Amino acid sequence: MLKNYFIEVVKEALNKAISDGKMGQMSSYCGTFVCEKPKNEKFGDFSVNVSSLAREAKMAPPQIAQNIKEYIKEDDFNVNCVQGFINFDVKENILSDIVKDVLKNKKNYAKTENKNPKNINLEYVSANPTGPFHIGHGRWAAVGSALANVLKYNGDNVFQEFYINDAGNQINKLGKSLEIRVRQQKGEDIVLPEDSYPGEYLIDCAKRYIEEGSTEDYALYAENDMLRQQKELLKNFGVNFDLFFHETELYKNNEVQGCVDKLEKLGKLYKKDGAIWFKSSDYGDEQDRVIKKADGTNTYLTADIAYHQNKLKRGFDTLINIWGADHHGYIKRIEASIEALGHDPKSLEVLLGQLVNIVQNGETMRMGKRKKMVTLGDLIDEVGVDATRYWMLIRSIDTALDFDIDLAKSKTDQNPVFYVQYAHARCCSIIRKATEKSVDTLDNNKIIPPSIEKAEFEEYLKNPNFARLVKSYDENSYKSIKLLLLKIEEFKSVIENAARLRAPYLLCKYAQELGASLHHFYNYTRVITSDKEETKARMTLVYVTKIAMELVLELIGVSAPEKM
RNA sequence: GUCUGCGUAGUUCAGCAGGAUAGAACGUCACCCUCCUAAGGUGAAUGUCGGCGGUUCGAAUCCGCCCGCGGACACCA
Numbered sequence: 001m002l003k004n005y006f007i008e009v010v011k012e013a014l015n016k017a018i019s020d021g022k023m024g025q026m027s028s029y030c031g032t033f034v035c036e037k038p039k040n041e042k043f044g045d046f047s048v049n050v051s052s053l054a055r056e057a058k059m060a061p062p063q064i065a066q067n068i069k070e071y072i073k074e075d076d077f078n079v080n081c082v083q084g085f086i087n088f089d090v091k092e093n094i095l096s097d098i099v100k101d102v103l104k105n106k107k108n109y110a111k112t113e114n115k116n117p118k119n120i121n122l123e124y125v126s127a128n129p130t131g132p133f134h135i136g137h138g139r140w141a142a143v144g145s146a147l148a149n150v151l152k153y154n155g156d157n158v159f160q161e162f163y164i165n166d167a168g169n170q171i172n173k174l175g176k177s178l179e180i181r182v183r184q185q186k187g188e189d190i191v192l193p194e195d196s197y198p199g200e201y202l203i204d205c206a207k208r209y210i211e212e213g214s215t216e217d218y219a220l221y222a223e224n225d226m227l228r229q230q231k232e233l234l235k236n237f238g239v240n241f242d243l244f245f246h247e248t249e250l251y252k253n254n255e256v257q258g259c260v261d262k263l264e265k266l267g268k269l270y271k272k273d274g275a276i277w278f279k280s281s282d283y284g285d286e287q288d289r290v291i292k293k294a295d296g297t298n299t300y301l302t303a304d305i306a307y308h309q310n311k312l313k314r315g316f317d318t319l320i321n322i323w324g325a326d327h328h329g330y331i332k333r334i335e336a337s338i339e340a341l342g343h344d345p346k347s348l349e350v351l352l353g354q355l356v357n358i359v360q361n362g363e364t365m366r367m368g369k370r371k372k373m374v375t376l377g378d379l380i381d382e383v384g385v386d387a388t389r390y391w392m393l394i395r396s397i398d399t400a401l402d403f404d405i406d407l408a409k410s411k412t413d414q415n416p417v418f419y420v421q422y423a424h425a426r427c428c429s430i431i432r433k434a435t436e437k438s439v440d441t442l443d444n445n446k447i448i449p450p451s452i453e454k455a456e457f458e459e460y461l462k463n464p465n466f467a468r469l470v471k472s473y474d475e476n477s478y479k480s481i482k483l484l485l486l487k488i489e490e491f492k493s494v495i496e497n498a499a500r501l502r503a504p505y506l507l508c509k510y511a512q513e514l515g516a517s518l519h520h521f522y523n524y525t526r527v528i529t530s531d532k533e534e535t536k537a538r539m540t541l542v543y544v545t546k547i548a549m550e551l552v553l554e555l556i557g558v559s560a561p562e563k564m
Numbered sequence: 565g566u567c568u569g570c571g572u573a574g575u576u577c578a579g580c581a582g583g584a585u586a587g588a589a590c591g592u593c594a595c596c597c598u599c600c601u602a603a604g605g606u607g608a609a610u611g612u613c614g615g616c617g618g619u620u621c622g623a624a625u626c627c628g629c630c631c632g633c634g635g636a637c638a639c640c641a
Binding site: 038047055061275289295297324329330407422518519521526 | 566567568576577578584588590591598599603604605639640
């Protein structure tokens with residue numbers, strides 16, 4: 001990518017300067033440079049800051065920059081120095097190379113070499129099978145699947161997994177709740193006990209149970225019913241898991257007891273108050289944790305320890321879990337178990353996400369447990385899959401998300417989803433307009449022949465006139481083309497950052513910037529003109545933009561409409 | 565009390581592996597369609613980067629203390 005290219009240019013020049021003794025007391029440099037886009041465009045397109053060499057060289061930053069510059073051959077770019085910055089201004093060659101790159105590699109153009117690909121297990125959502133998803137699950141579903149897309153695109157191996165807690169006593173509770181609902185449906189006068197699941201979804205479930213004349217165990221029936229609904233919703237939401245892992249599997253294979261025995265053997269367990277405790281405080285946890293209750297049953301943690309061992313045994317070197325912020329105290333004890341059982345605790349990466357609030361009519365509804373729950377299904381029915389996914393992804397997961405239903409539904413420029421999709425539709429529209437016959441409604445419905453035949457344009461794409469692509473436009477137009485192409489190229493570093501920082505919201509940010517660049521270009525540069533060669537060249541620019549736009553939207557998981 | 569996230573423009577938020585005049589969107593105001601989607605673009609105004617100290621040639625960014633808001637601190641899952 002261009003950023004790395006300029007860093008290499010600077011490094012090479014620096015080495016030459018050092019061997020010529022032009023770098024003061026510096027004899028070698030093994031640090032790292034950062035290349036960034038200057039905030040102010042007058043400084044050029046890319047900028048490398050060399051001030052950090054000042055101390056070692058014992059020279060003033062401006063002098064350092066100047067000396068290094070002497071060794072940079074200006075060819076495809078201009079160089080200028082301001083203070084401790086070496087600034088680069090790219091020329092046409094680099095711009096047409098970007099077009100070449102996209103035409104050749106299509107949607108793979110933003111892939112860069114991943115020198116250290118990881119074998120990642122990504123676990124997210126993992127809702128209990130005791131009811132419908134709530135809004136919060138939607139955030140993890142959107143973030144998790146987009147993150148999986150980005151990591152895969154970045155060259156990592158990603159396995160997406162959903163953990164089902166189907167062994168605890170909440171399943172028994174679920175079964176009992178269903179049983180009551182069934183008896184109520186059959187006309188029995190019976191009240192739902194305090195500790196039941198009160199949701200109305202179990203009434204529907206009970207109706208199905210009766211309708212099918214089922215005699216299945218209530219708990220099993222209810223669980224399968226819930227799972228079926230959850231899986232269907234995930235599918236509609238564009239989320240595809242490689243595995244739904246059942247907690248009960250761990251018991252069937254005796255893996256839970258296996259872990260307990262192993263910890264026992266390692267001397268990491270002790271008895272107190274009739275319970276068995278894990279010495280997690282040996283590994284940085286603030287206190288020890290119970291793994292076998294006084295009544296002899298396991299805690300949730302016990303199975304979870306076994307689950308993480310299971311994942312590690314399957315050969316993943318990186319376990320990424322997306323958890324709600326309310327689970328934060330849980331991290332240390334899982335890490336402790338991983339370390340105690342002989343693995344690197346650093347192989348676990350927990351992404352803690354803040355919660356989602358629903359905003360409607362300008363009013364924030366906290367998703368408290370007592371308030372009426374808004375389900376993810378309701379939300380999707382209300383605002384659609386595209387808008388839901390986009391809005392769930394738009395903010396860094398470190399910050400609480402206000403999901404404004406009215407805004408997400410609005411089909412106006414206030415809504416970034418539409419802004420971004422519109423940009424894609426606009427690309428399609430321009431190409432369509434140029435290559436299809438159209439009708440002039442103002443002039444007796446006269447048929448207007450296409451400016452360029454489809455086949456002719458496709459032929460052109462195989463061998464475009466690169467010199468023509470970015471040349472001979474007026475200044476504003478040239479600038480708009482340059483910014484657009486550099487923005488398209490920037491996607492490479494966005495992918496890398498989003499993958500490294502586990503931050504798929506950067507995709508939304510980028511999509512909006514790319515859209516803005518396209519609209520800016522559109523205003524300054526007319527694509528379809530009477531000059532055929534010019535039209536084909538500019539259509540090519542629109543075409544590569546469309547590819548970039550399709551790619552971002554695909555990674556985000558939002559559709560790319562051809563028409564709006 | 566301990567742990568954790570947040571505090572940046574009127575609003576919602578970027579920026580935080582230290583670097584040039586702190587950015588975007590929305591809102592406000594002023595412009596731009598005889599012609600490819602105005603669901604768009606251009607420009608203007610708007611800031612004690614929560615506060616105080618420290619490290620540094622340089623701090624919104626790193627460190628310490630304090631203030632405010634949310635969340636977590638089970639032999640629940």
